[in-house]
Amino acid sequence: MSFAALGISKPFIKALDELKIINPSPIQEQSIPFLLSKGTDFIAQAPTGTGKTAAYGLPLLEKINAGSPKVQALILTPTRELGQQVAKQLFKFTKYSDKIFTEAVYGGAKIEAQIAALKRPTQIIVATPGRLVDLLQKDAVDLSHVKYVVLDEADEMLSMGFKKELTRILKHTTGRTNTWLFSATMPPDIKTIIKNYLAPDAFRVTIGADRLNKKITHQYTITMAEDKLDTLVKFLKDMGEERGMIFCRTKVAARTLAKQLKAKNLSTDAIHGDLLQKERDKIMRAFKNESLQFLIATDIAARGIDVKDLAFAAHYELPDQVEYYIHRSGRTARAGNKGLSLIFITKDELKHVNELQEKLQVGIDKVVV
Structure with a gap:
């Protein structure tokens, strides 16, 4: 199976080739065709290190309208490091495509600088839940045009105590967005989030149901x-x-x-x-x-x-x-x-x-x- 066969367009494939990402991983094979074609919620259970960023990042980039400066997608991550890494990866994927602007916002950095950065055209925001709530309280971010919300490492966000922030953000976006949830494990709190904020017919993918990497x-x-x-x-x-x-x-x-x-x-x-x-x-x-x-x-x-x-x-x-x-x-x-x-x-x-x-x-x- 190739990325072209999954439906990824040539500019992104050229960037993937340069990054030496040639063959899709199981999570990418199962996620990409669905996320490219359907307009519904999505749940993926997969261990860390299986290629989740490309599994949701490539379909997201394909769906962004590069001609509009509005924020169209939101990616929530548990930590600053993961947020920076996701933003960097998306930037690399867009080397040969239309310019799509991603901004990473997180705690531990000056909020004023992040507010200033968000005034530039930004189509994708990668955020830690706490900092996004801070920005919403300051009316510094407009989520009214967001069509896609990705919860990356959702179990880690909850285990780090972001339940309140996460539910506040999801209340803000549910109903007019597609929510894509990625999690290594499915503890009770995650099941509650799924029940309350994702559609009952959300498409589910499970990779490595035994939860541990065979290698x-x-x-x-x-x-x-x-x-x-x-x-x-x-x-x-x-x-x-x-x-x-x-x-x-x-x-x-x-x-x-x-x-x-x-x-x-x-x-x-x-x-x-x-x-x-x-x-x-x-x-x-x-x-x-x-x-x-x-x-x-x-x-x-x-x-x-x-x-x-x-x-x-x-x-x-x-x-x-x-x-x-x-x-x-x-x-x-x-x-x-x-x-x-x-x-x-x-x-x-x-x-x-x-x-x-x-x-x-x-x-x-x-x-x-």
Whole structure:
């Protein structure tokens, strides 16, 4: 199957070829023809890293009237990083097409500058829910011509506490827009949003109903509590030049682990909720441009991060929820690559690994590091 066969026009295919995106992924194959042709709501359940941005972004770009300066589409994302990434991707897709202007707006940046930017012709707004509500309160954005609303990583938006903002925005747009919802998981809150704000006949697509990317190898290693740090250090050194993320449950644990690994001369830093936005941006830039080899993160701080070619996700502390394990593991094995998800536990935590295996229907093999 090719993008041309799915109905994508030549200018976009030329840009895709340049980006070396040649063969559509399963989510793109199932979403694009429907989104191009039908005028109804759409629900896709697919793991992160499966090509969702192109799955909704290409049909959206095909439907935008480039001759009108009005805002015609709204894409909501859980984090600033994901919003910036989506806007950048859409810009790359439009290299050879009519000029379509996308503006990303998010918290942690000066709202005045974003208000000024929105006064220019803008056909697509990519926004975090909190900042969009701020802009609506200031009458700084006109959504009256919006025909399409995309909820990207909807489960992450809810888990980050954006339920109130999301419902406010959807109340504002439902009834005169098509809503396209993309989510890795379907917790009860998402089902409520679907019931309240999407059409009963919304078209549904499910990719990887088992919820975990098949290209990820799942393993665990048992260590004494006092040996855990040394076991992690050995694993990281054995990885050679491979890059990855290390997950902790709390901000304190992430901060402490970063200090410990830096003391062992490992190229690492941590992101967590206590960082200022500019500090977080600096660390993320360093990780993306590969001057940092390893990134330590808490579950909330890791939301929306997408970094290419990560070889592993290491769980230095077990996650609080099964959904967090899915999101953590999904940071690796992206875009068709293979990856490793490795859990570091003490003997009395083995029952939690068994629970994960049972709930996710996945084999997690014991290894010695």
